[in-house]
Amino acid sequence: MAAWQDNLRVVLVAARNSLNIGAAARAMYNFGFRDLRLVRPYVEAFQNARSAAGAAEVLRQAQVTGDMAAALGGAELVVACSGLERRKQRHVQRQLPAGAAALRAHLAERKAALVFGSEKSGLTREDLTFCDWVTTIPTSAECPSMNLGQAVAVCCYEIAANARPVPQLKTPASVSAADRERILQMLLPVLAESGFLREDGVETQTMTLRRFVNRLRLAPEDARMLQGILRQLHWKLRQPRPDS
Amino acid sequence: MAAWQDNLRVVLVAARNSLNIGAAARAMYNFGFRDLRLVRPYVEAFQNARSAAGAAEVLRQAQVTGDMAAALGGAELVVACSGLERRKQRHVQRQLPAGAAALRAHLAERKAALVFGSEKSGLTREDLTFCDWVTTIPTSAECPSMNLGQAVAVCCYEIAANARPVPQLKTPASVSAADRERILQMLLPVLAESGFLREDGVETQTMTLRRFVNRLRLAPEDARMLQGILRQLHWKLRQPRPDS
Incomplete structure (x- = not known):
């Protein structure tokens, strides 16, 4: 095959x-x-x-x-x-x-x-x-x-x-659905921690954000960078504030 | 529609x-x-x-x-x-x-x-x-x-x-499947009467003849003529021979 x-x-x-x-x-x-x-x-x-x-x-x-x-x-x-x-x-x-x-x-x-x-x-x-x-x-x-x-x-x-000649695909590689979902799952707690997410509409907001991540069509290297950023943000947001 | x-x-x-x-x-x-x-x-x-x-x-x-x-x-x-x-x-x-x-x-x-x-x-x-x-x-x-x-x-x-532009059909009109079958059913007794059909393989010969009639792609006027011919042949073949 x-x-x-x-x-x-x-x-x-x-x-x-x-x-x-x-x-x-x-x-x-x-x-x-x-x-x-x-x-x-x-x-x-x-x-x-x-x-x-x-x-x-x-x-x-x-x-x-x-x-x-x-x-x-x-x-x-x-x-x-x-x-x-x-x-x-x-x-x-x-x-x-x-x-x-x-x-x-x-x-x-x-x-x-x-x-x-x-x-x-x-x-x-x-x-x-x-x-x-x-x-x-x-x-x-x-x-x-x-x-x-x-x-x-x-x-x-x-x-x-579809026997027509297959057009050569020249679009850049993008990360898999699993990688995109991983990014979303890193993004959500960051946004929750940040107070961006309203508690009364988490489901709707999650869907909106998933579409957002999908539309990014992240290249692998960009995805790695974004994950690094999110990891860092998450860590930072959970640190006790020195002044509070 | x-x-x-x-x-x-x-x-x-x-x-x-x-x-x-x-x-x-x-x-x-x-x-x-x-x-x-x-x-x-x-x-x-x-x-x-x-x-x-x-x-x-x-x-x-x-x-x-x-x-x-x-x-x-x-x-x-x-x-x-x-x-x-x-x-x-x-x-x-x-x-x-x-x-x-x-x-x-x-x-x-x-x-x-x-x-x-x-x-x-x-x-x-x-x-x-x-x-x-x-x-x-x-x-x-x-x-x-x-x-x-x-x-x-x-x-x-x-x-x-099939949204491609439909090519204009310029082939001549031909008679319907029902007309073709009618012609076959007129042809068979003629051939039987004529001794063309072998009695031991009528089914196979019928199929061969149906394909033959279909391949003719008869125009309506040709079909009418062929029917006239077959009708005439059938009548003729069933007449008692004067010399026998």
């Missing part, structure tokens, strides 16, 4: 239906992808999917994680597959096939994750804060919402079938 | 699984297609699919037929969706996206059918004799066979999402 296909991870968040999990795994395998992670799947659904036939290998290797951050570790680019939403979009949207082409270009050199929400409610606002941009499948206005397994199939098809 | 979308009919032959029938209907509706026909579905599967949620309108309007000819009537172009087969191919193969582009160009002006085989065994040799050409989804060699509902979704996506 070509190396670029190993660079794609498919992440299903809170999948509820074993048939959809099995169908997603089979569609991945149909198009040469193997790296599947499940964030908080309904336990029974995952067990049923594993015991079913089909893409047995993909499901056997699939990792289950308790949160998005653990599922995304190592991926430099995180793309959400989501319908167009009525609420004000904070993300860049790239419809297929353009979204697949951009993802494919990235996969030629680096790891990326493609994230799908649950059958019932899609991706939450918090899930979306982990994502760099959103790809949408151009569906009819009359029946816009796709079945999960079919959405995975269409995306995998479009990424794999 | 744009008129070209009304020109596509999806035909499922001998579908066995209600979830696949429902998934196919939903994927059609996701991409603006409504005309579904089912050839010899497993009765229970179709009833279960109808009672399920999802693309209720597509399923309510879906017609069930006993044979391929009835399902295809009115379609000028008949395309099979099928995997690459080991046995010698008699059909032109057009992989997606080229297959979808060719179909899309036809749909801009005229009706076409896209035919899928059963989950278990795909399209039979006889089913394929009704088809003008075959489109294949480019899947991995390790796991080439797709789930039926997912294959329908990928094809519908590719046909609908």
